[in-house]
Amino acid sequence: MPGGTTVVSRRRLLGTAGAAGAGALVVGAGAGAAGAAAVRGRPEPLTSLGSASAPFHGAHQAGIVQPAQAHGHLAAFDLAPGTDRRAAAALLRRWSAIAADMMAGRQAQDDTSGVALDAGPSSLTVTFGFGRSFFDRTGLADKRPAALEPLPAFTGDALDARRSEGDLWVQIGADDALVAFHALRLLQKKAGDTARLRWQMNGFNRTPGATAHPMTGRNLMGQIDGTNNPKPSDADFADRVFVPEDHKGADAWMAGGSYAVVRRIRMLLDTWDHLSLERQEKVIGRRQSDGAPLSGGTETTPVDLDKVDRDGALAIAGDAHIRVASPATNRGAAMLRRAFSYHDGFRDDGAPDAGLLFIAWQADPMKGFVPVQRKLDRGDGLSRFLRHEASGLYAVPGGCEKGEYVGQRLLED
Amino acid sequence: MPGGTTVVSRRRLLGTAGAAGAGALVVGAGAGAAGAAAVRGRPEPLTSLGSASAPFHGAHQAGIVQPAQAHGHLAAFDLAPGTDRRAAAALLRRWSAIAADMMAGRQAQDDTSGVALDAGPSSLTVTFGFGRSFFDRTGLADKRPAALEPLPAFTGDALDARRSEGDLWVQIGADDALVAFHALRLLQKKAGDTARLRWQMNGFNRTPGATAHPMTGRNLMGQIDGTNNPKPSDADFADRVFVPEDHKGADAWMAGGSYAVVRRIRMLLDTWDHLSLERQEKVIGRRQSDGAPLSGGTETTPVDLDKVDRDGALAIAGDAHIRVASPATNRGAAMLRRAFSYHDGFRDDGAPDAGLLFIAWQADPMKGFVPVQRKLDRGDGLSRFLRHEASGLYAVPGGCEKGEYVGQRLLED
Incomplete structure (x- = not known):
């Protein structure tokens, strides 16, 4: 790692x-x-x-195993009509070069913007992915991974196509807002005539140092979120998150890569806040204060799904979020969630336009996000407080070595 | 101070x-x-x-002399129809109590949201102000300060009334995004039926520690911005920023207070970025790299407006921003600028919806913001890269002591 x-x-x-x-x-x-x-x-x-700083070069792209930063920008670009594989390759080469410079704290060539001057790299990561439509546009349909099949529709979806999918996806994270903004601007400018912005979203997480010691983050519902994330130290972490290095077939270029599922999940916070704390905790299955499961223990105590209270009721309710999402009820499905919260002001009715920019990383979406979301869609008591408003699925190739660019194994052969 | x-x-x-x-x-x-x-x-x-943490109680409200934090929320509320002075007083009492708790890192009474749990106060400040319309709604027109006369129209204005003014104004700042969001949510909830959100904006600044040593911040044009701000150590700082403690008359309740001018200033960054670095620096009158005036020296060297280059041209051009905005050309006018940058994604044409949430603090807007903006409006070369899209002017009363609430001297007599 x-x-x-x-x-x-x-x-x-x-x-x-x-x-x-x-x-x-x-x-x-x-x-x-x-x-x-x-x-x-x-x-x-x-x-x-x-x-x-995080390294740009390596077996995997940065922005997956690193802790999510305090500021995030997600952006999708569509290739301009007529853009061919060579032009797309040139774009990825340009983007890779400036990402490598910015992540090392260097000013990129021809960058006269001063926005990030003085600041260090501030843990900047830039991560590039390909959407399903990219392969048709560039004549590379025969190399498109089967894993990029469109995600199934879920009953809780209320997706806005204009803020979903896209030929190219860029994830930017940094612990400083100006460093992150600068990266987004420069990447957009360097897209030139090759690709145009399709959609863009801003997110955030805790600032390092805001808590007295490192801990799992909270989402805007106030819940500790991410306790059961796979840890890089787990023996099967790489198997769950990354496409194997010896991956064969038409999409062998994805060796060392990962698939990102991106969902803009609005939280119905006004509705949520009408619940008592006790009801909220039952919906989740964990205590708000410290994230301990309602079956007992501390945040990291394994959840006891069979535990029965004195009154004979399940300690973790049948529709509690952590029961339905539990790996134990999903045949070991696992994904690495690395989310940002978002807050885009308020809607006309006074409710906050806020929630989660959910990003799940996995070696295979059909073994990660899809089966878990299918179960949540049917039986999760939390789902009535959520609206999935945008969706994207992207093939994120492995990292590159010095002198190479991200996606080179796909785009040059 | x-x-x-x-x-x-x-x-x-x-x-x-x-x-x-x-x-x-x-x-x-x-x-x-x-x-x-x-x-x-x-x-x-x-x-x-x-x-x-910043103290809630004191001669002045917090959020004026403290350095601008990494995250900011600005919000305006309108009183519900029929709200009287007593109801407004009760609101300010509720708001003051929870602001005092949150700024000290305590959980406010009845606050069951967990969003800010674990995090320290993270330099949270909450600042309250009254708009011109507040006084009519509450039958207090006879106590309205003359300084709340509507700002004059400027030719560069393209103001959106729905995002301007408002009965009540709240400024929130914190170095952690979840702490700031939590404060905004809780204040909105505690407004209850008394006041409804009118508009709300999010902003940001550098994260403390992103630069190797403290320095003046940069805006999204990449310029060092704020060099000539009055310093709390200046002998006339309080005179310029705060209404005198011995202020008399119908608005004697403003003693120790200040007037906030709030402008959402969109930057036409795509147009700006088409200029060469040399042209950009001439428009500003300072070097981008270190903020030194083009008349020589370092960032803090006084600007020499009369200096002539070898070719006979003024070193600081006639329409350079720092010449037109200079206190020397504004008969000593001064205000404390304490801004946040903002970035609300991209507009339909692909240009960033980004710029400055400009906040100027002064003892009297007619001696601070207004004369400077009048000059900028006529002669500033920078103004063609800016659009003022929203505007507000608020009377921000002095601070309160323990057991009191902000605005008490106005609302109880």
């Missing part, structure tokens, strides 16, 4: 620059609060937030 | 919790990058980001 280690370290260790900063921190603490005014002009302690 | 010191300290010193964290940082640095995987389960070092 070469991509993962660097960013694990950012939240727990300091790099070279950070070590100097640590000294400054100690000096600052010694000076005490009374000295605050006196140190006004002094350099602020270097933190690892700005200087942390 | 009691409000300012605490937050100055957050970026330069560590509080009690942070001091323990500093020790952890040093230990972490000693372990070295090779130990990254081994420390996976260890607590992350406490930083000052989450634990920093």
Whole structure:
């Protein structure tokens, strides 16, 4: 997991620059609060937030195993009419070059925008994927993976086609908003006449350091969300998330890649907030305060789906979200969820236009997202508080080495 | 400046919790990058980001002298028809109580939302203001400050009335997105039947720690923006920003308060980006890289408006933004700009819907924003890259002491 280690370290260790900063921190603490005014002009302690970086090159693209950043941009592009494989290859080459520069904290060639100047890379990741329509447009239909079959329709869907799918998908994440915005702008500009923006969404997560110690994040319903995510240290993590390196067939180019399912899930927060805390916890199956399952223990205690309360009722209700979504009831289906929350203001009725930019990573959507969502669609008590408003499925190729670009194994042969 | 010191300290010193964290940082640095995987389960070092807080009580409301946070929400509310002064007073009392709790990192009474659980106050500030229409609705027209006269129309305005003005204005800022969102939601809910959301906007700034040392922020045009802001250490800072404590007359209740001018200024970034860097710098009058004026020196060198280049041309062009906006050409007019950038996706033509949520603080808008904007409106070369799309002017009363609420001197007499 070469991509993962660097960013694990950012939240727990300091790099070279950070070590100097640590000294400054100690000096600052010694000076005490009374000295605050006196140190006004002094350099602020270097933190690892700005200087942390994820590697662009490697077996997998960045932006999958790294913790989700504080700011995210999702964007889909459609190729201009008449764009052929060569033009698409040139675009991916341009995009890869500037992504590599930006992720390393370098100014990309011809980039005269100053938006990200002064800031470090701030854990920027840029991840590229191909939608189903990409392959028809570029004459590559024979290389399209079977896994890109359209997702089935779910009864809870209220999808807006204009904000769904697309030929190309870009995921951007960074712990600084200007670094993330700059990356989005530059990638859009460098698309030139080859591809045009189809849709774009903004999301966020906790800022590193907002909590006293690292913990699973919360969503906008206030729930701890992601407890049962596969961990990079799990023995079967790579099997569940990544297409095997020895993958064969027409889509052998996907070796080391992954499939991203993207869903804009609006939360009906006004309806949700009308429930008592006790009812909310029953809908989820976990305690709000610490995420412990209602069957007992702490956040990470395995859920006991059979546990019965004194009054004979199941501790985890039959339609509780964690029961229906549980790997135990889904024959081991697993996906890595790496979401951003979103908030696009308020709707005309005063309800927040807010929820989750759900992103699930898996080696095969038919073994990850699809069977779980089929079950949730039928039996999840949480689903009446959610609206799936946009959807996308993308083939995200493996990473590339220096001198190569993302998707090269598909686009050049 | 009691409000300012605490937050100055957050970026330069560590509080009690942070001091323990500093020790952890040093230990972490000693372990070295090779130990990254081994420390996976260890607590992350406490930083000052989450634990920093601004005081709710004091001579001035928070959210004016404190550095602008990484996340901001602006919202305007209109009173429900028939709402009287007593109901408005009860609303401000409710809002003040929950703002005081949230800013101290306490869970407000009856707040069962878990969105901000685990996170520290993260420098949350909540600031309340009254729009011109508030006074008619509540029968308080005789106490309306003369300074709330409608702003003059400017030729560059393209204002959307639905996103302008409003009876009540709330400014929320925090360095964590979930803390800020939680505050917005809770304030909206506690408005109950008394007031309804009129408009709401989201903004952002750099995350603390994204740059190696503290510096003036950049806007989405890539320019260092805010160099000439008055500093709390300036001898005349309070005179320029705050209504005097001994203010007399019908609006004596504004003593210690300030007037906020709010403008949603969209940047025509695609047009801007077509300029060469050299042209952009001439439009602004400063170097993009470090913000130094084109008359020479560094960012903080006073601008020499008379300097002539070797070829006889003015170093700072006649229509350069910093010349037209300069206090020297505005008879000492001054305001404290404390802005957030915004990015609400892209417009139908592919151009970003992005720019500045400009917020200017001043003791008197007729001596601050208005004369400067009049000059900019006529002669600023930057104005053709900007559209003012929404506008608001609010009387922001002084702070309150414990047991009081914001606006009490207006609403109870």
